Amino acid sequence: MSTTITMPQLGETVTEGTVAQWLKKVGDSIEKYESFVEVTTDKVNAEVPSPVSGVLTQIIAQEGETVPTGAPIAVIEEVGAAPAPQPTTSPSEALAAPLAAAVAPTPAPASSNGHSNGASRNGGVVNAPDILRRVSPAVRRLAREHQVDLVSVRGTGQNGRITANDVLASSSQGPSAAMATSILAAPQPAPAAPAAPVAPAAPSPAAAPAAHKPSYNAPVPGETIPLTQARKIIAQRMLESKHTAPHAWTMVEVDVSGLWKWRNAEKERFQRDRGYPLTLLPFFVYAAVQALKAYPLMNARFTDEGILVHRDINVGLAVALDSNLIVPVIRDAAQYSISGLAVAAGKLIERARSGKLGADDLSGGTFTVNNTGANGSIMSAPIINGGQAGIVTMEAVVKRPIVTKDDAIAIRSIMNVCLSLDHRVVDGSIASAFLVDLKKRLEAMAPGGTL
Amino acid sequence: MAKAIDTPALERHGLSDEQLRAMLRNMIVQRTVDNRGFQLNRQGKIPFATGSEGHEGIHAGAAQAFHRGKDVLAPYYRDIGLCLGIGMPPLDALLSMFARAADISGGRQFPNHYTNKKLGMLSVSSIIAAQCTHAVGVAYAFKLRKEHDRAVLCTFGDGATSEGEWHESVNFAAIHKLPVVFLCENNEWAISTPREHQMAIKDIIAKAEGYGLPGVKVDGSDPIAVYAVVNAALERARAGEGPTLVEAKCYRFLSHTTDDDDRTYRTREEIERHRYLDPVPRFEKLLLEQGIVSADDIAALKKEVLAEVNAVTDEAEALPYPEPAELYANVYEGTHEPWL
């Protein structure tokens, strides 16, 4: 690499120097500390030693030329220095080592798959404890007011400091999608999904037996990201659910081509008239509620005294808000039509985003719907929401070739629907029957139905 | 009543019997109020009092020369008799001692640090000689406005004449021939500092010559003499002839204040040696001899004064302190938003 040599300041009030004589010529090799040029000022006459070993490749100031101190006079090409290492990360590396990415001291580069999902919104930024210790009062307050988790806010101030504007910018990037976006209930990417690394990544609960320390060593060196209150609660609840309910899992594929058309036909008018978006969610919840009526054991709870079958169907909607996961509840969902569900869900999500949910909104749920498909997954194994019999997901709607009844190939919009169930309450047969019922209802939805 | 044949005629300097009796009354009220302050302090009812015992003659005489409603008085904190003499009611003195809300300064000032714009009395500072420049400023205003019937009487003790500001005041007054009389109540003590340590000269009027104004010495225990001298000086001032320095010698019989124990710097014998200078018995005797008052008159007067002082003491004691919120008033005009 090249080093540019500048005119040294030989004397406190000296402002310029004259090149008296070049002791080397272009092409000559120079050792570090070897004198290579003679310089005069009005105070001093000196030989200048080289700061590096290398080859003199360029003479900029000629003999007799006077230049200001600090001005370039020559270039030396260093010899034998290794090229500076260029950092590279391949996507597979990033995927395979989510933990390493999570504890990297510098913010990770932006995820490349173009999806915007909760935790990797800021390109997987994870702020070191040092940064988090030095937040200003304004930043703290704004983060609180806008429910922004500072751990993942990219700091643009000096030395990576999070500024007030950074917090404000971060909060305005909130989920703008009409549907509630949610994060994976279990941070376990589906094998085929090109999901970006989810940070902060915790070890999968399924891999860690209760109350045991992880059986692998944490990578060294690393940084410990302090637990936010939200993270603590999520961790506690997830662990409790998995340790209480033996989870089983099943899935169906649903042809939502008709439903899709129906929704598209209605969505603009609905938004205009009702002021809330019309997504697939209310249709789904409607179908799920009907299925739950048909299979009430899916709307129940295991107790030592018996299976408590709930009278009301209170559907919780899993919503992700910047590293917090909350489940606001539509109480007595059976009373609503599809439009009613759309409005109810819309209102809840609005309140969730502006931090205005009350205790009532968050309690009393009997069954949960999780729109994992917004993250792009086609299969998820969600963790049951504390004490419920099951939790169902809506996966991404993907156009696929299918085989029709008369053995032709057709393209259809297919949405997988997954179900985690508490095996103490129901067995696979009931769970599957419930799912199939749900599937049938969804596949029956088409333009012309009643919203 | 008649005076005895061989009593020399009194040089009254134009003072009537009534005025002379008023002067005696003033001196007795002053002494009674003064003593009352010390009594209340020794009773533990008030934390502090100053005494003016020995100054009664100066105060009574000077007060008589003061033109109420016209002249302005710039007193210091030992001038209780002078303030009473120009019209301050004794109740005000007691309100000041008890620091009541009804006090004109709202209980803010030390006792005897009066203020009374209506009477023409500047507010008193504890800072020695601070009022001298103010007195000069007031006199300048009179001159500027051509108010030829007005003068300023500025009083202070011997110690004040060492302060730089005293010199600056006298100097300025003399340059501009201002209508101000500088009356030094020289009791020869500035707390514990005797005159010999306060100045190299014997008489304060010697300083007058240095500044170019006349200096007049007078026996402070003779109220009529004091009246004569102060009156003449005030008349000079009003006539536009400029300032005068009057030195009235007297003696301070009490400590500087109730917080001062004068036994640490002077002996009881010394005080008793100067008892002859006590103006009150001297003036009583003089008026008796002149047949202006009788012994019964004096007794009755003292009784009446005592009753009055007792009454105002009780009245003042019964009144309330200022409210704590009063602390914040009158920092500036109008409401003051403190930078809290």
Place this chain on the structure above:
Amino acid sequence: MAVASTETTTLNNVEAVRQTLYEALKSDPRTLVLGEDVGARGNVFLITKGFIEEFGAERVIDTPLAEASIVGIAIGMAMEGLRPIAEIQFADFIYPAFNQIVGEAAKTRYRSNGDYTCPLVIRTPYGGGIRGALSHSVSIEALFYHVPGLKIVAPSFPADIKGLLNAAIEDPDPVLFLEHKKTYRSVKGEVPTGHYTIPIGKADVKKAGTQLTVVSYGLYVHQALDAAQQLEAEGHSVEVIDLRSIRPMDRTTILESVRKTRKLLIIHEDNKFGGIGAEISAMVVEDAFFDLDAPIRRLCGPDVPAMGYALTLEEEFMIPTSRMAEAMRDLVAF
């Protein structure tokens, strides 16, 4: 600000003082000027030149060389109903008058509970940068702004000078009127003709901005504005507040600005320790803690008794505009 007319004339600061004094003496017979060399010589900066001829020696008094009595006598005049405008020739000479200013003038209304008031103005030139050395360069506001009962103003634009000097003369309480001598002839501006006052206690946002609040007064306001312009050219928006009034101080304007920009830089010529900036900092932290996105910075005079006569010493004391710009840049980037 009540303005008599919208017509203006261009004046420099010393002319603004002079004209305002002239108009005051002309219109109010209670006013008078007193100080050293204010009469025959017309003041060492010629502020009162011609006054003694027009208004007479009775209202333009050449006092003896005695600062304590200049103020003390003025206090007496004020108590008796005149409107004296006392001058201390250089702020560095004010110390003998400290007794009268702090012990008497500031307390007159308070100790008499309103029986007496003291409508007094004390004018004095202060500040350095004119080779004034140790005794013709000091800033004195920190010595006095601590005192309740006293008002202090330090305007440095001609229109502000006129409005505030009028307000000071009309104020029923004592006002210390500080004039930065380096700005006397170097600062020019438009001044409305006719009589007007600017309320004492109000600051002025001389330049609006969004990223940083700069609070200053005196000579340095002008430099701060220059520095802010530089930053503007670099794409940064800096708000500059001219305090104008040291006591009472306009906390509302300061807080509003800091809540908007979240960053505060205080620049003053006076020594840093115990200077005005210390009080502003404490107040802002107390009242706008959760609005601060950076520590409050004070760029102030060094903690030495005064600036020396040698040019290098004076330049070391005085803060160049480039250093102000640097400080602004640092805070904006923080």
